[in-house]
Amino acid sequence: MANAQTLDRIFELVTPFNKKGIELQADTTFATDLDLDSLTVMDLVAEIEDAFDIILPLNLLPELETIEQVADAVDRIVADND
Numbered sequence: 001m002a003n004a005q006t007l008d009r010i011f012e013l014v015t016p017f018n019k020k021g022i023e024l025q026a027d028t029t030f031a032t033d034l035d036l037d038s039l040t041v042m043d044l045v046a047e048i049e050d051a052f053d054i055i056l057p058l059n060l061l062p063e064l065e066t067i068e069q070v071a072d073a074v075d076r077i078v079a080d081n082d
Helices: 004-017 038-052 058-063 067-081
Strands: none
Touching: 004 038, 004 067, 038 067
């Protein structure tokens, strides 16, 4: 389970990309719920990387379908960098 602060920060980062205006939840998916294309996802990834001062490995991205999965990955990467 992702850290609540990490999850909240990711909600903030995703909000500008939420063109459909849906209510964001931990299980909100980027492709289906938010209808984000690959270019938009890469823009979002860049925002997340800048906000947390990390790098999300490209080979990990296909596995990150929900906001919570991204938050979990961010927490793991941050912990590994400490």
